[in-house]
Amino acid sequence: MDKESMKLTNEAGAPVAENENSLTAGPRGPVMMQDVWLLEKLAHFDREVIPERRMHAKGWGAYGDLTITNDITKYSKAAVFKPGTKTECFIRFSTVAGERGAADAERDIRGVAVKFYTTEGNWDLVGNNTPTFFLRDVHNFPDLNRAVKRDPQTGMRSAQNNWDFWTLLPETFHQTTVVMSDRGIPASFRNMHFYGEHTFSLYNDKNERVWCKFHFRTEQGIKNLTDEEAAEVVARDRESNGRDLYEHIASGDFPKWKMYIQVMTEEQAKNHYENPFDITKIWPHKEYPLIEVGELELNRNPENYYAEVEQAAFTPAHVVPGIGFSPDKFLQGRLFVYGDAQRYRLGINYNQIPVNQAKHARVHDYHRDGAMRVDGNYGSEPAYSPNSMGDWSSQPGVMEPPLDLSGAMYAYDPKDDPTDDCFRAGGNLWRIMTEDKKELLIKNTANNIKPCTKNIKYRHAVHCFKADPEYGERISGAMEVDFDKVKELAKLTNNELNAATMDMKME
Ligand code: HEM
Structure with missing residues (x-):
């Protein structure tokens, strides 16, 4: 790094004289409004946090x-x-x-x-x-x-x-x-x-x-x-x-x-x-x-x-x-x-x-202005489309193939689809697990669900049972719920099961 580039400046590039001692009225007096470098530094600091991602924040x-x-x-x-x-x-x-x-x-x-x-x-x-x-x-x-x-x-x-x-x-x-x-x-x-x-x-x-x-x-x-x-x-x-x-x-x-x-x-x-x-x-x-x-x-x-x-x-x-x-x-x-x-x-x-940014393709999207537009904002290029200047027309050659769709508009619940099985994939996964993996799954689940009320444990045990009877039996044992009751509850439809396990005080 050259000597010049190691010198402190403010955000406008002007030299900063002092970065540790505030400008005060007298050696023990209050700080001056005139310490504009201090004001700039604090104001920037106050705004240095942006919202974290709603999930996947870390x-x-x-x-x-x-x-x-x-x-x-x-x-x-x-x-x-x-x-x-x-x-x-x-x-x-x-x-x-x-x-x-x-x-x-x-x-x-x-x-x-x-x-x-x-x-x-x-x-x-x-x-x-x-x-x-x-x-x-x-x-x-x-x-x-x-x-x-x-x-x-x-x-x-x-x-x-x-x-x-x-x-x-x-x-x-x-x-x-x-x-x-x-x-x-x-x-x-x-x-x-x-x-x-x-x-x-x-x-x-x-x-x-x-x-x-x-x-x-x-x-x-x-x-x-x-x-x-x-x-x-x-x-x-x-x-x-x-x-x-x-x-x-x-x-x-x-x-x-x-x-x-x-x-x-x-x-x-x-x-x-x-x-x-x-x-x-x-x-x-x-x-x-x-x-x-x-x-x-x-x-x-x-x-x-x-x-x-x-x-x-x-x-x-x-x-x-x-x-x-x-x-x-x-x-x-x-x-x-x-x-x-x-x-x-x-x-x-x-x-x-x-x-x-797109690194290997030109961006020509007509989007203009807005906070922090720092790229020249397309200069004097036309701001509207279609235009007679021949700028940035759409590219029909990349249109994807049409897709046939059918059916009436409705808020469909996939659980009403007779082909829907929520437990097949989980059951298949259980069946291909080696014994040590099964043991870990049971142990991790039991530890994780431990603080929950019994009704929730029953619901989970029923799901495990529906996926594979062995999975259901072993998780029931580990969560200390009655396996006979699990088998009875497993005869219910999903809505009935949810209704039957609403009671937080369920034993
Ligand atoms: C409709 C369901 C979903 C919604 C509403 C949703 C919503 C979000 C939102 C709002 C963010 C933060 C985005 C940001 O601030 O940059 C995010 C991040 C993320 N989502 Fe989703 N998400 C959904 C489903 C999924 C699924 C199914 C996956 C995986 C297949 C997934 C993977 C991710 C990942 C990896 C990130 C972090 C991206 C990054 O590293 O910046 N999300 N999601």
Whole structure:
């Protein structure tokens, strides 16, 4: 650094004479309004906090590349998927329920958001380390957040609120089983898979569509912590996962994931035995095998946490030609909420923050003005469209194929769909678990649900029983509820079960 660049200035670039002693009227007198550097410093300091993300507040980021090793152009025309293409990306890993200061090694799902800076614009994949999600209707999402975060009276996290909400919605069952399993506390971000979760679509250069799911499988191997190990980690390091990621990248030990897709044709989707657009359901690998796409490597740490990690903004709405959405109604809700949250959290021009900018595509969106517009605001280019100057016309060539839809408008409950089974995926997961994994799942669940009232334990035991009688019997024993009563309650419909287990004093 040259001597000149080491000199202190104010925000207008003028030299600052004194940065430690306030300007006072006499050696023991009051501070002067005239100490404008002090006023500027304090006023800036007062505004240095922005709202934290409503969930996924605690997170860590890194840059890397996606390299395409297989040819999937028969499914997608996206430039990012051309064989051999290497695309720079930025990733942010997070926990979900904890606030910005929370510890990393908590039992929770991990968010994994990736921004691919493609030549056709930025593509964001905003996923998690689990193949499915708790919920399938956007209406439930704000409530999930309130149930897993702080109780309005005590200001504390509450197992009772958490499990009450989960167990009243049986579609949460598979995800609850995953979170309570050994995978509920990954040892590091490097040691976990991650998924796009939703059904997305791909379309090729003939505009033929398939449905698809995105998978990223760790090459570092899966590694998890037990509750006891995690408690020990948190006691000495609340930033354990962020530190692990930063240090491995800094030392040149770059973490890698293999990228895969699962593909379902439109015809297969019509005949699938359950709703393929329901995010709480998996597509079994046996039926829809993983197709290799490429490899993602993380190889560069951010220079500045706030600028790059805290101000990063991802949204599932950012897709590029060749990648599209699906009728998944949960995904549809997310298409609105991310940009909306970011306009509030970061301001209307958040896509001009360097980490969010399209790096390899020109942005010509006609958006003008707004707080913190700092890029020249398109200068004297026309501000309206259509115009006679030939500027920035829409590109019909990238229109995605039309999609046939049918049915009357209505607030449909997926539980009324006779093909809906909330317990199949959780039961299948239980059945493929080895004995030590089953034991851990039972132990973790019993510990986690311990502070809850009996009615909630019964509800959960019934769900486990419906998934697999052995799962139900073992969890009943561990939670100390009467298994005969569980079996009786299991004969009820979901609504009857919820009604029968409303009584908080139930024994
Ligand atoms: C309709 C349901 C959902 C709603 C309403 C919702 C809403 C939000 C909001 C408001 C944020 C904060 C955004 C910001 O301030 O930048 C967020 C972050 C996030 N969400 Fe969701 N979310 C939903 C479902 C999901 C699902 C299903 C996944 C995974 C597949 C997911 C993954 C994430 C991730 C990874 C982040 C953190 C992104 C980052 O690192 O900046 N969310 N979500």
